[in-house]
Amino acid sequence: xxxxxxxxxxxxxxxxxxxxxxxxxxxxxxxxxxxxxxxxxxxxxxxxxxxxxxxxxxxxxxxxxxxxxxxxxxxxxxxxxxxxxxxxxxxxxxxxxxxxxxxxxxxxxxxxxxxxxxxxxxxxxxxxxxxxxxxxxxxxxxxxxxxxxxxxxxxxxxxxxxxxxxxxxxxxxxxxxxxxxxxxxxxxxxxxxxxxxxxxxxxxxxxxxxx
Amino acid sequence: xxxxxxxxxxxxxxxxxxxxxxxxxxxxxxxxxxxxxxxxxxxxxxxxxxxxxxxxxxxxxxxxxxxxxxxxxxxxxxxxxxxxxxxxxxxxxxxxxxxxxxxxxxxxxxxxxxxxxxxxxxxxxxxxxxxxxxxxxxxxxxxxxxxxxxxxxxxxxxxxxxxxxxxxxxxxxxxxxxxxxxxxxxxxxxxxxxxxxxxxxxxxxxxxxxx
Numbered sequence: 545x546x547x548x549x550x551x552x553x554x555x556x557x558x559x560x561x562x563x564x565x566x567x568x569x570x571x572x573x574x575x576x577x578x579x580x581x582x583x584x585x586x587x588x589x590x591x592x593x594x595x596x597x598x599x600x601x602x603x604x605x606x607x608x609x610x611x612x613x614x615x616x617x618x619x620x621x622x623x624x625x626x627x628x629x630x631x632x633x634x635x636x637x638x639x640x641x642x643x644x645x646x647x648x649x650x651x652x653x654x655x656x657x658x659x660x661x662x663x664x665x666x667x668x669x670x671x672x673x674x675x676x677x678x679x680x681x682x683x684x685x686x687x688x689x690x691x692x693x694x695x696x697x698x699x700x701x702x703x704x705x706x707x708x709x710x711x712x713x714x715x716x717x718x719x720x721x722x723x724x725x726x727x728x729x730x731x732x733x734x735x736x737x738x739x740x741x742x743x744x745x746x747x748x749x750x751x752x753x754x755x
Numbered sequence: 756x757x758x759x760x761x762x763x764x765x766x767x768x769x770x771x772x773x774x775x776x777x778x779x780x781x782x783x784x785x786x787x788x789x790x791x792x793x794x795x796x797x798x799x800x801x802x803x804x805x806x807x808x809x810x811x812x813x814x815x816x817x818x819x820x821x822x823x824x825x826x827x828x829x830x831x832x833x834x835x836x837x838x839x840x841x842x843x844x845x846x847x848x849x850x851x852x853x854x855x856x857x858x859x860x861x862x863x864x865x866x867x868x869x870x871x872x873x874x875x876x877x878x879x880x881x882x883x884x885x886x887x888x889x890x891x892x893x894x895x896x897x898x899x900x901x902x903x904x905x906x907x908x909x910x911x912x913x914x915x916x917x918x919x920x921x922x923x924x925x926x927x928x929x930x931x932x933x934x935x936x937x938x939x940x941x942x943x944x945x946x947x948x949x950x951x952x953x954x955x956x957x958x959x960x961x962x963x964x965x966x
Contacts, residue, residue, distance in 0.1 A: 558776035558932060561802075565769040565905065568800035569959075575800055584795075584805055589779035589786055591772075594795055594803030643933075664933060681937045693933025694776065695909065703939050715942035715952045720959065721769060722854075722875060722904025724943030725936035726892045728914050731926035732935030741926045748780075748931065 545572050548605035548632065551579045551595040554615030557587050558694050559642040563609055566701035569717045570709055578602050580624055588614060588752065599628040604635040607704070611697070612643030612663060614753060620651040629654065638704060640689045642697035649690065650675055658685040663693035664734045665749050698723060756783050759816035759843065762790045762806040765826030768798050769905050770853040774820055777912035780928045781920055789813050791835055799825060799963065810839040815846040822908070823854030823874060825963060831862040840865065849915060850899050853908035857901045861886055869896040874904035875945045876960050909934060
């Protein structure tokens with residue numbers, strides 16, 4: 545089972561690594577990190593993630609996963625990446641995104657007429673691509689599955705694991721990565737975070753996005 | 756604030772990237788990925804993570820984070836790594852581990868006489884290093900903080916964020932990464948997973964560990 549995860553400059557690492565940690569444990573899975581220009585891709589905080597193959601080496605993955613990050617902004621106008629997404633989606637079993645990866649699926653035309661989600665701060669942007677923004681953690685529309693911000697990719701990947709290999713395998717992966725979440729606060733969504741915290745984060749995102 | 760995360764061959768990516776995604780968002784944080792031999796380090800499933808600096812370049816980080824993975828087995832006898840952990844711990848504000856990273860803290864002598872945790876499948880091994888194994892998600896013993904398996908590093912890092920920068924900043928980071936977990940199953944701990952799932956995972960771990 546070929547799984548392709550797109551890498552690029554200014555990716556958010558956890559968008560890719562959360563699902564990777566789940567999907568790479570699926571029996572028979574082969575996860576391939578692909579990029580327009582293979583090599584080391586840096587996050588905004590300097591971590592380097594390595595892609596080994598160019599997009600054209602994996603034109604028809606069974607599962608396509610597009611992570612997010614501030615780097616998606618420029619990729620929304622990057623024809624080779626959008627062409628690859630379109631081509632891969634035409635043949636895929638599952639086409640998926642985490643966080644602002646959904647904006648790339650949207651720019652490639654994949655989300656037209658579908659319900660979809662992305663990071664809460666970018667949710668309304670989905671309308672630009674003809675999608676209906678939905679404030680849910682994982683949104684399933686046939687073979688197109690979008691997840692909310694960053695950490696939601698772990699939950700999405702467990703959904704995918706159950707769909708691909710059954711509930712027991714998905715539960716075994718959950719236990720392997722000891723995913724029994726216990727955050728010290730309950731502030732992980734727009735609905736739950738205190739207003740002053742929401743304001744703080746909106747400010748940080750606005751500054752980072754303008755760099 | 757200098758934060759050093761140790762990389763090595765056969766690391767579990769999420770052990771490092773979960774906390775990285777939280778800690779790198781702390782105001783004033785500088786996360787540095789260090790290794791005995793800087794360069795690309797491969798997980799068991801082929802992903803490459805890049806460390807840019809040798810251990811000796813960051814001898815006294817304020818925060819030391821040791822992730823886990825099958826690669827920790829050989830590092831338990833790797834003097835330069837253990838010496839670095841000891842030296843860093845002597846001067847650190849916080850000495851932390853995720854998953855089997857705790858076994859490296861143990862091998863370096865850091866856990867002697869302390870309560871500590873690690874991945875559930877390796878918990879009893881902590882006794883070899885004079886620690887008291889505790890089946891909790893995050894165990895705080897003064898400045899030494901250990902987390903359970905893989906995904907628990909995200910929860911631990913939010914604890915660290917609150918301790919270092921206050922509750923509002925920790926909540927802001929939680930909202931930034933939209934960490935409002937909603938796994939489709941409740942099988943993420945030894946106590947919660949069905950017995951047949953536990954058996955399945957023990958088999959997979961035994962096979963992987965013997966490679």
